[in-house]
Amino acid sequence: MDIFLQQLVNGVVLGAIYALVALGYTMVYGILGLINFAHGEVVMIGAMVALTVIQLLLASGVPLPGPVVAAIGLAAAIPTCMLLGFAIERVAYRPLREAPRLAALITAIGMSIVLQNVAMIIWGRRYHSVPSLLPVTPHQFAGATITDLQIFIVLLAALIMAGLLYLVHRTRLGRAMRATSQNPEVAGLMGVNINTVISMTFIIGSALAAVAGLMVSAYYGVAHYVMGFMLGLKAFTAAVLGGIGNLGGAMLGGLLLGVIESLGAGYIGTLTGGFLGSHYQDVFAFTVLILVLVFRPSGLLGERVTERS
Amino acid sequence: MLEVKGLKVSYGGINAVKGIDLEVRAKEMVTLIGANGAGKTTTLKALAGLLKPAEGRVHYNGRDITGRPAFELVRQGLALVPEGRGVFARLTVKENLEMGAYSRGDRARIATDFDRVYALFPRLAERRRQMGGTLSGGEQQMLAIGRALMSRPNLLLLDEPSMGLAPLMVRRIFETVRAIAAEGVTLLLVEQNAKAALETCHRGYVMESGLIALADTAPELLNNPRVRQAYLGE
Ligand SMILES: Nc1ncnc2c1ncn2[C@@H]1O[C@H](COP(=O)(O)OP(=O)(O)OP(=O)(O)O)[C@@H](O)[C@H]1O
Ligand SMILES: [Mg+2]
Numbered sequence: 001m002d003i004f005l006q007q008l009v010n011g012v013v014l015g016a017i018y019a020l021v022a023l024g025y026t027m028v029y030g031i032l033g034l035i036n037f038a039h040g041e042v043v044m045i046g047a048m049v050a051l052t053v054i055q056l057l058l059a060s061g062v063p064l065p066g067p068v069v070a071a072i073g074l075a076a077a078i079p080t081c082m083l084l085g086f087a088i089e090r091v092a093y094r095p096l097r098e099a100p101r102l103a104a105l106i107t108a109i110g111m112s113i114v115l116q117n118v119a120m121i122i123w124g125r126r127y128h129s130v131p132s133l134l135p136v137t138p139h140q141f142a143g144a145t146i147t148d149l150q151i152f153i154v155l156l157a158a159l160i161m162a163g164l165l166y167l168v169h170r171t172r173l174g175r176a177m178r179a180t181s182q183n184p185e186v187a188g189l190m191g192v193n194i195n196t197v198i199s200m201t202f203i204i205g206s207a208l209a210a211v212a213g214l215m216v217s218a219y220y221g222v223a224h225y226v227m228g229f230m231l232g233l234k235a236f237t238a239a240v241l242g243g244i245g246n247l248g249g250a251m252l253g254g255l256l257l258g259v260i261e262s263l264g265a266g267y268i269g270t271l272t273g274g275f276l277g278s279h280y281q282d283v284f285a286f287t288v289l290i291l292v293l294v295f296r297p298s299g300l301l302g303e304r305v306t307e308r309s
Numbered sequence: 310m311l312e313v314k315g316l317k318v319s320y321g322g323i324n325a326v327k328g329i330d331l332e333v334r335a336k337e338m339v340t341l342i343g344a345n346g347a348g349k350t351t352t353l354k355a356l357a358g359l360l361k362p363a364e365g366r367v368h369y370n371g372r373d374i375t376g377r378p379a380f381e382l383v384r385q386g387l388a389l390v391p392e393g394r395g396v397f398a399r400l401t402v403k404e405n406l407e408m409g410a411y412s413r414g415d416r417a418r419i420a421t422d423f424d425r426v427y428a429l430f431p432r433l434a435e436r437r438r439q440m441g442g443t444l445s446g447g448e449q450q451m452l453a454i455g456r457a458l459m460s461r462p463n464l465l466l467l468d469e470p471s472m473g474l475a476p477l478m479v480r481r482i483f484e485t486v487r488a489i490a491a492e493g494v495t496l497l498l499v500e501q502n503a504k505a506a507l508e509t510c511h512r513g514y515v516m517e518s519g520l521i522a523l524a525d526t527a528p529e530l531l532n533n534p535r536v537r538q539a540y541l542g543e
Contacts, residue, residue: 172411179397179408185359186395188379189388191412191460 002143007266008259009141013150013219015258016157020212021235022242022250023164024205030181030245031201033101037108038088040232041115042081042206046213047223048123050077051130058131066133070214077210084115085206086199094195112229119225128223153215160211161251164204168247177201181245230282234261237289243302252300260284310335310495311356311464316365318348318355325351327519328365333464338486338496340506340527342540343516349499350392352516353466356497357389358382369464384412386463390470392499394453398442402433405441405452409459419459426455429485447478454485464495471502483509503540507531515540 021043028036050073057069064072092111096104134152138145168174180187180197188194216231217223238257242249265281276283292299313331317324326348333339341349354360356367358379367375369387379389397405406426410419427434430451436444441452450470457465467486471479483505490496500506507513507527515523515536523530530536 172407175400175404175407176411178400178404182397182399183395185379186391186397187408188359189357189383189391189395190408190456191380191383192408193378193380 003266004263005142005144007262009144009146009150011259011262012255013153013258014262015238015255016154017212017215017219017254018231018235018238018258019251019254020157020160020208020215021231022238022254023161023247024209025236025239026242026244026247026250027177027201027205029239030247031177031198032093032097034093034104035108035236036088036093036202036205037105037232037236038092038111038115039205039209040228040230040235041112041119042084042088042209042228043213043216043231043235044119044223044225044228045084045115046077046081046206046210047130047217047227048119048128048213048225049080050074050210050214051128051217051223052123053077054131054133066135070133070218074211074214077214078207081206081210081213082203085202085209089199089202094198112232116225116229123223123225125225130217130221130223132221133218149218153219156211157215160208164208165247167204173197173200234282234285237285237292240299241288241292243299246299246301249299249301256300257285257288260288310337310370311497312366312368313356314366314368316352316355316367317363318351318360319363320351324363325519326355326362329516329519329521331514331521331524333495333497335495336490336493337512338490338498338510340498340500340503340510340513341516342500342503342506342513343522344539345501346518347516348519349516350468353389353392353468353497353499357387357466359389380412383460383462386461387466388457388460388462388464389466390453390457390468392468392472394446394449396441396444396449396452396456398440400441401438402441402444402452403437405456406433406437406459409456412460418461422459422461426458429458429488430455447474447481450474450478450482451485454482454489458489462494464497465489466497466499468499469501470498471500471505479505503536504531507536 024039025036028034053076054069054073057064057072088111092107093104096107134149136147136149138147168177176187176192176197179190180192180194184194234257238253239250241257242253261281261284264284268276268280311333313329316326316329318326329352341352343349351360355362358377361376366373374382397408406423413419432448433451433455444452454470470482474482479502486496486498487509498506498510507530510527513525513527513530514521
C-alpha cells in the first residue's frame with residue numbers, strides 16, 4: 001500500500017469536512033468582521049442531534065436502510081443547527097454590534113463554553129459511538145483504499161460548496177450578502193435589511209456545520225461534547241490559511257489543511273525515528289496557523305487584512 | 310413632499326444638527342449648502358434613515374418617517390446617493406445597479422430601467438462587467454447616481470456628487486442632475502460647489518454649525534452679500 005497516496009485520500013476527506021466548517025467562520029467574518037468561536041460547538045450539536053435521532057430510529061426497530069437513517073438524522077440536525085445559529089447571533093452578537101471588538105470576542109468564547117456545557121448536560125461526558133450506516137466496503141484505487149463513506153463525504157461536501165458558491169454569486173440574496181459585507185450602510189440604502197442578511201449568514205453557515213458534524217462523527221465513529229473545540233480551531237485555521245472572509249479561500253484552506261495533517265500524521269513517525277506518533281497530528285494544524293500568521297496573515301487568497309473599526 | 314421640523318441629530322454627546330426646519334415640495338430642486346462640518350451629511354443621513362434623530366419630526370408624503378430605517382424608506386421612493394459614492398468595489402457595475410433595484414419586484418420594469426440608466430450613462434454600459442472599484446471617480450459617481458435611479462425614487466437626496474471631480478465631469482454631473490429633475494424626480498442636493506448648486510436649483514438653505522442660517526430662493530441667495538462672501542468666494 002502506498003502511504004503517500006493513502007494519506008492523500010484521507011487528507012482530502014478530512015479537508016472536505018474542514019472546508020465545510022471553515023466556510024461558516026469565513027462567512028460570518030466577511031459580514032461582521034467577527035470570529036464566531038461558537039461555530040465549532042454548532043458542529044458538535046449537529047453531530048449530537050443527528051446521532052440521537054439515528055439511535056432512536058435504530059432502537060425503534062423500524063427496518064430502514066442505513067443511508068435513509070443517516071439522512072433522517074441529518075434532516076433533524078440541519079434545522080436544529082440553523083435555529084441555533086440564528087439564536088446565537090440574536091442573543092450573543094447583535095446586542096454587541098456597536099460594542100468594541102474585544103467584547104464580541106469574549107462573548108463568542110463564552111457562548112462556546114455555554115454550548116459545551118449544555119451539551120454535556122444533555123448528552124453526558126462519555127464518548128458516544130456512532131454506528132456505521134454507509135457501507136465501509138473498501139475500494140482499491142491505485143494502491144490506496146477508499147470507502148463508500150469517504151467517497152460520499154467528498155461528493156456531498158463538493159455539492160454543498162458548489163451550491164453555496166451559486167447562492168453567493170448568482171442569487172439576489174447572495175448579492176445582498178456580498179454588498180453587506182462590503183458596505184453595510186450603503187446596502188441598507190439599497191433596501192437590504194442587513195439584520196436579515198446577517199441572520200441568513202449564520203443560518204446558512206450553521207446548516208453546513210450540521211452536515212460537517214454528522215460527517216466527522218460518522219468518519220471517526222465517535223461523538224463527544226468537546227469534539228467541536230478542536231475541529232473548530234482547525235477549521236478556523238483553514239479559514240485563515242485560505243484568507244478569512246474569502247469563500248474560495250476557506251475551501252482551499254480546508255482541503256490543504258486536511259492534506260497537510262494527513263500526510264504529516266503518516267510520516268511523522270518515520271521523520272522522528274518513532275519518537276512522535278501519528279496522534280501528534282494536531283501539531284500540524286497549529287504549526288500551519290503560526291506560519292500563516294507570521295508570513296502571510298492575509299492568507300493564500302486574501303487580498304488584505306482589513307481591521308474594520 | 311418632505312417636511313422637517315426641529316431636527317436634531319447627535320453623535321454620542323456631540324450635537325451635529327441642532328434643530329433645523331426644512332421643506333422640499335414635489336418636483337422642486339432644493340440645495341443645502343454650507344462649510345465643512347456644518348452638518349449637511351448628518352442631515353441627509355438622518356432623512357434617509359441612516360441616523361436616528363435625537364429630536365424633531367420628518368414627514369415624507371404626509372407620513373411620519375422619523376427614525377424609520379433606510380431599507381424601508383427606499384421602498385417608499387426616498388433614495389440617498391451617499392457622500393463618497395459608496396460604490397460596491399467588489400461588485401460589477403451591473404451588480405451595483407442590480408443592488409439599486411433590490412427593493413423592487415417588478416422585473417419587467419427593472420429591465421427598462423437598466424436601459425434608461427445605460428442611456429443616461431453610456432460609459433456604465435461599456436463597463437458593466439467591470440468591478441465597481443476599478444472605475445474612475447467620475448464613473449463611480451455616475452454609478453452611484455444610476456444605482457439610486459434603479460430604485461425609482463420620488464425624492465432623491467444627493468450628497469456632494471461633484472466632490473473631487475474634474476471640471477468637465479462636474480459639469481456633466483450637474484447636467485445629469487437637471488435631466489433627472491426634468492423626469493419629475495424631486496431633488497435635495499448637498500453641495501460644496503455653492504455657485505453651481507444655486508444656479509441649478511430653485512431654492513436653497515445655508516447651513517452653519519448645525520443650524521439653518523439662511524433660507525431663500527436660489528437667485529436671492531446668489532445675490533445675497535453674505536452668501537457671496539462666504540460661499541461664492543467674493
Ligand atoms: N461619525 C461621527 N462621529 C462623531 N462626529 C461626527 C461624525 N460624523 C460627523 N461628525 C461631526 O458632525 C459635524 C457635522 O458633520 P457632517 O459630516 O454632517 O458635515 P458636512 O456639512 O457634511 O461637512 P462636509 O462638507 O465636510 O461633508 C462635524 O463637526 C463632524 O466632525
Ligand atoms: Mg458632508
